[in-house]
Amino acid sequence: MSLLAVEGLGISFGELHAVRNVGFSMKPGEIVSVIGPNGAGKTTLFNMISGIYLPKSGTVHLGGEDVTGMSPHLLARRGLSRTFQNLQIFQAMTVLENVMVGYHLHERGPVIADLLGLSSSRRRSHEAEEKARMLLERVGLVRAAEKEAGSLSYGALKRLEIARALALKPKVLLLDEPAAGCNAVETEEIDHLIAELAADGIAILLVEHDMKMVMRISNHIVVLDFGEKIAEGDPATVSRNPRVIQAYLGTQAAEVTYAVG
Amino acid sequence: MRLSKQATLLVLAALIVVAPIFFPSGYYFRVGSLLFVNSLAVVGVVILTGYAGQISLGHAGFAAIGAYACALAPVHLHVHPSIAAIIGAVLSAVVAYLVGRPILRLKGYYLAVASLGFGILVSMVLANEIAITGGPDGIKVPELGLRAVLADWGLELTNAQFWYAFSGLVLLVGSWLALNLYNSPTGRALRGLHESEIAARTVGVDVAQAKLVAFMISAVYASVSGSLLALQNRLITPDIAGYMHSIEIVTMAVLGGVGSVLGAIFGASILTLLPQLLTVFQEYEQVMLGLVMMLAMIFMPRGLLPSIVGLVRGRGE
Known part of the structure; x- marks a missing residue:
């Protein structure tokens, strides 16, 4: 059974559909990455899962329990924890x-x-x-x-x-750009740390712009563009998907192919 | 940077014990005990504002509850004035809960506004319910009686000396509690939510409840300070609930440095003693007081004590 299950999640700010109908699920010890261009809705998705924004539609299940829109301190008691893109x-x-x-x-x-x-x-x-x-x-x-x-x-x-x-002691850990602004050595350290945590059985949901890192450590990748899921799958599948290359990878495609091998 | 708990209490106790050596007259015992009473309320503000980052502009309302409990409970409930002070403290905590609970779920400065309204409400009730409170003329407060007990034991103190020692002791206890809290799980949760509510929530801190606890604790400090004032003055008027008194309590804390117990007490000392010194300026006294406070906040925004310590250490912050 999946530890975290997100289904049909959506939110809009005024006229703007920041996230629309996004779903995925993760098992213990799995590393799932959410990638996409700036403004694709990655952090908004994180904020909905971690109880900071109340989703307009869809559900979040944690360990089989419906925790949609639950307050962050209650989610913490159920084993969901996170970090922030802009450091808190x-x-x-x-x-x-x-x-x-x-x-x-x-x-x-x-x-x-x-x-x-x-x-x-x-x-x-x-x-x-x-x-x-x-x-x-x-x-x-x-x-x-x-x-x-x-x-x-x-x-x-x-x-x-x-x-x-x-x-x-989270069961699910959401990391929002843990390597942003870090040098190569620091990035590698964080990379190792994430792999270790996953080996301990923590399910890790990752937003990260460092594609080499994402392709190297993820079990599963969800690609967002304009708030919608345009692709998902393992790193090799996603990096070959033409829509993904067009929307996001573009210039980075060469180095991604290299990283995936 | 920070003095340890033991060092802070030691410095405070030493100042309380040593200061009377320099008193030119018995009058200064009275000034000293007023200073301790003010400081006690200000230590409560350290917990609410310094630790938890919340602002109350109605703490005089709680001081009034503590004060009027000492006047009314002995008459109507036939209890000893010390029990009356405890009743006042419990009542203040309950009222703080009722005022704070709906407000502290909201973000922003709602607490400041709501507590301001609460303080004004209390002072209006006290001034208008003449049959019970005696109205604007005030009401008599019974004698605590502890001084007579001490005299029986052979410790003869003047009234001013007794209240200096007793208020000083209560202030020490209040400071000890606040310092315990600082380095406790509750204290860390409060200081954490002060800096980032969102981060505190994501690690499991029930932010609304933590703020409410801080508000209730600081209300009890204000209440006990009001009780002490009533018991030593033997007369209490609705002025104690006035919003100027609320502002004064917050100003004392912020002026001295709201983050630390010693800093806040330093601020209370300045604002209690300064008016005594500024009387040489006669009608310009209030202007000078305002000027000193403005300059202090412009040049030492973190509060006097932290800034002075910083200067002494050559960091020039």
């Missing part, structure tokens, strides 16, 4: 604290215990800190743990967001 970092908090907020669902407890600084509250914080440090280790940021997040480089912030999203 808690800038004034430390790197460590950013990830600890990611553990909110595990570390939260009675407010009165937090106010009184009871040992139960301190223990919850302590456990979250230990786990957060381990995650920072995993994304290579452990040495920056005590720094203010705002002082980090763009690439480091991208990894910090992934660490924070991982903290809630």
Whole structure:
């Protein structure tokens, strides 16, 4: 059975049909990429799946449950987590604290215990800190743990967001352009990280412009153009599809063919 | 950059204990206890505005609930004034819940507007329900009685000295609670939603509920501060609920640096003491006060204490 199933999803802003009738499904451990030109509706699709926009039509099922239009914090409890194209970092908090907020669902407890600084509250914080440090280790940021997040480089912030999203132990992870603005080395690191996460059984939905990366790591690709799905399939099939080449790949076709082999 | 919890409490306790050595007269105990009462309400604002990034312009309404509870509950419910203060605090939390719940689901500055309306409503009720509240002339508040108990134990304090010590102690407890909260799961969730609501929501923070909790906690701080004021003045008037008082509380916090407990108390000190110093300007006192605040906010937008610390460290922020 599919872990995440999107069916006939659509939304319009005024006259503009930003996304129309888009559907796909994903299984645990699968990497599905959504590609398409700028303005094709990729981020809008993400925002509908993650509960930020209320879709006008269609459904989203997570683990068999209808979660269409459900609030993000409720989706988080059901194991759906995401990162943002335009970084949503808690800038004034430390790197460590950013990830600890990611553990909110595990570390939260009675407010009165937090106010009184009871040992139960301190223990919850302590456990979250230990786990957060381990995650920072995993994304290579452990040495920056005590720094203010705002002082980090763009690439480091991208990894910090992934660490924070991982903290809630998601079953489904939505990554919106994780490699944008990263140099070649950083891109490769993120590439490895995504493959590792998928190997752990997390279903990963990816929006990314780096076609080499997309073609290399995706199991399945959904192509959007003007808010509609124009093709889907495995990387080799999609990269040979004439509509896809015309709409999007165009000049990149040569290097994609090279990447797919 | 930030002082630890222990260091902050130590600095605060030391200032409270040492300051009386420099008091030229008993009058300054009175100024000091007023300062602590103001500071307590301002520490509540640190939680609401500094941690959670929400603005309330009606906190004087909660101070009034705390104050009038101390005047009315002993008479009508025959309880001790200390129990009356607790009743006031619980009532404030309940009212904060009722006012905040529909509002805090909305984004933006709705809370500021709604709380402003709430504060004005409270002050109108207090001024008009003369049969119960005594109206604009105010109402008497019973003696707390703790000073007499201390005297029985051999600790003789003047009224001003007692209230200086007692308010100082309550302020220390209030600061301790706020500092505990800062580095707790709840505190991190509040600071997170302050910076990015959307990110806080996607990691599972129930943003509306977290804001409501912050609003309720800060309402209790304001309520207790109002109770302390009523109990030491022994008379309370509807002025306490006036919207100027609400604005004053927020201004104190923002002026000193709303992100930290010590900064906010510093702001409360400046705004409590400055009018005393500016009396030399006589009729221009208010103008000077406004000028000082404007200059401070233009040149030190993060608040006085963080900016001064930054300057001392040579970062010139």
